[in-house]
Amino acid sequence: MIELNPLAIELNEKIQSVNPVVFDLLSSLGQRSYVSRGILSQSMEANLKAYRLNATRAAALENDSAMHLESSRGFAPEFAPNMIYSYAPALGQIELRKQWKIQMIAENPTLEGKSFGTPIVTSGMTHGFSLIGDLFVDEGDVLVLPDKIWGNYQSIFGRKHGAEIVTYPFFNSQYRLNTNGFSERLMQAGEQHKKLIVILNFPHNPTGYAINSEEARQTTQAIKRVAEGGSQLLIIVDDAYFGLWYDGDVLHESIFGWLTNLHPNIIPVKIDGATKQEYAWGLRVGFLTFGLDEEEMKPLEEKMIALIRVSTSGAAQLSQTMVYQAMGTPEYKSEKQQKYEILKARALKVREVVYAASYTELWEAYPFQAGYFMCIRLKQGNAEVVRQHLLDEYGIGIVSLGDNDLRIAYSCVEESEIQSLFDTIAEAIRA
Numbered sequence: 001m002i003e004l005n006p007l008a009i010e011l012n013e014k015i016q017s018v019n020p021v022v023f024d025l026l027s028s029l030g031q032r033s034y035v036s037r038g039i040l041s042q043s044m045e046a047n048l049k050a051y052r053l054n055a056t057r058a059a060a061l062e063n064d065s066a067m068h069l070e071s072s073r074g075f076a077p078e079f080a081p082n083m084i085y086s087y088a089p090a091l092g093q094i095e096l097r098k099q100w101k102i103q104m105i106a107e108n109p110t111l112e113g114k115s116f117g118t119p120i121v122t123s124g125m126t127h128g129f130s131l132i133g134d135l136f137v138d139e140g141d142v143l144v145l146p147d148k149i150w151g152n153y154q155s156i157f158g159r160k161h162g163a164e165i166v167t168y169p170f171f172n173s174q175y176r177l178n179t180n181g182f183s184e185r186l187m188q189a190g191e192q193h194k195k196l197i198v199i200l201n202f203p204h205n206p207t208g209y210a211i212n213s214e215e216a217r218q219t220t221q222a223i224k225r226v227a228e229g230g231s232q233l234l235i236i237v238d239d240a241y242f243g244l245w246y247d248g249d250v251l252h253e254s255i256f257g258w259l260t261n262l263h264p265n266i267i268p269v270k271i272d273g274a275t276k277q278e279y280a281w282g283l284r285v286g287f288l289t290f291g292l293d294e295e296e297m298k299p300l301e302e303k304m305i306a307l308i309r310v311s312t313s314g315a316a317q318l319s320q321t322m323v324y325q326a327m328g329t330p331e332y333k334s335e336k337q338q339k340y341e342i343l344k345a346r347a348l349k350v351r352e353v354v355y356a357a358s359y360t361e362l363w364e365a366y367p368f369q370a371g372y373f374m375c376i377r378l379k380q381g382n383a384e385v386v387r388q389h390l391l392d393e394y395g396i397g398i399v400s401l402g403d404n405d406l407r408i409a410y411s412c413v414e415e416s417e418i419q420s421l422f423d424t425i426a427e428a429i430r431a
């Protein structure tokens with residue numbers, strides 16, 4: 001057991017006084033973390049006060065702005081050198097953080113009037129998950145997940161942090177969201193453990209399923225019941241595919257708003273980003289937003305600074321500038337709408353094609369209303385064999401999941417190719 005630094009103790013006491021549940025949920029690394037009174041804090045202080053000369057940071061200045069090579073500057077001529085080359089603040093550019101929050105409120109009516117933190121910028125969403133793992137997950141902590149997931153949850157929380165993963169079937173026998181199964185599994189876990197971690201992901205990877213409001217009500221009620229029973233829950237809401245809903249019957253906002261301020265034992269954190277919803281995968285700009293108020297966020301942000309400093313040390317300045325500047329352009333909304341329409345047309349085309357009578361002996365499609373993907377469940381053949389055959393014989397790549405499921409990222413396929421894609425999958429199954 002490593003002895004806690006007095007600064008970590010002080011920070012922990014602050015967290016305990018503003019939100020004892022957050023304190024109880026901290027991992028041992030989370031408890032140990034603090035921003036040392038070293039170069040970082042001195043240079044943060046100088047950023048605020050050193051109006052004459054700031055000779056604190058390990059960077060170089062020229063003509064009052066970030067030194068740089070003209071050869072690279074020419075590729076982003078519109079941005080000031082400081083907005084490309086200098087270090088961004090550890091928690092991200094404040095203007096971008098505020099703008100993301102404004103957008104979040106506009107797109108999530110349930111958040112209206114609720115207090116929640118200013119989004120913290122991460123180096124892509126995966127980094128956000130990793131930070132949450134660092135801050136909250138210790139070996140043996142219980143993580144409740146459905147049986148169909150984005151595989152990186154296992155790697156981050158299971159392999160890296162040693163969480164014990166307990167699962168429930170994502171779909172019920174009618175291929176609707178298995179809210180009863182979720183509720184039972186959570187109740188059971190709550191009877192055995194005080195600390196619980198849950199991940200909710202809608203629109204869902206791999207199936208493309210989106211939650212509807214009745215299912216969201218049942219899900220939040222189940223969580224609330226367990227919280228009322230005395231468990232303390234960290235609910236991680238993975239909103240990677242936020243906004244990409246192609247169906248009027250599903251919830252067009254994040255369940256994060258429903259969970260925020262729901263019960264003191266529920267600590268919701270939303271992970272989203274520019275990655276999928278702004279079509280900027282390689283920019284690596286993600287956001288972490290806690291359903292906690294400003295007072296509660298202050299010490300938690302310090303913990304985050306400490307953890308960011310020992311991982312990426314901060315997200316790329318240029319990427320943040322690009323995302324922020326794009327959000328301020330007059331074309332931003334209409335361009336997003338246009339890309340959304342393209343993806344929606346592909347999703348509707350898949351719907352038109354995938355249920356054809358000629359395929360019914362081969363597969364059934366899991367319901368899908370959103371995101372980038374859909375999955376089929378094979379009635380004959382082995383999914384991995386079919387995948388390899390498709391790749392080797394037809395030069396087509398899709399993903400096999402277990403023995404029976406195939407995931408098709410129709411987001412990567414032109415609408416005009418969709419019929420032929422499914423015809424070829426059918427041929428490969430019959431081969």
Ligand SMILES: Cc1ncc(COP(=O)(O)O)c(C=O)c1O
Binds near residue numbers: 284
């Ligand atoms: C559900 C889900 N969450 C998170 C991510 C990771 O996003 P990022 O590339 O920003 O790390 C992905 C990427 O495939 C995803 O499908």
